Amino acid sequence: MRExxxxxxxxxxxxxxxxxxxxxxQENTLVLTLSVHESDMGKVIGKQGRIANAIRSVLYASASHQKKRVRLDIVE
Structure with missing residues (x-):
């Protein structure tokens, strides 16, 4: 998942x-924390969070295939 x-x-x-x-x-959930350079935050989040939601969707699809719970946090 990390990769x-x-x-x-x-x-x-x-x-x-x-x-x-x-x-x-964290309990029964795998928590991934993504940090990027300060000037790249907008590129990772996207307009109205669309890029972040797309990344999460791919991640959730991969996790559901492996029967895992996962959460993605994006920080500076």
Missing amino acids: LVETMARALVDYPDSVDVEERQ
């Missing part, structure tokens, strides 16, 4: 080396 989010985020941003995804288990 999937990293790959999608790196394709969108101007500073791919600043992309970092942290993974932690």
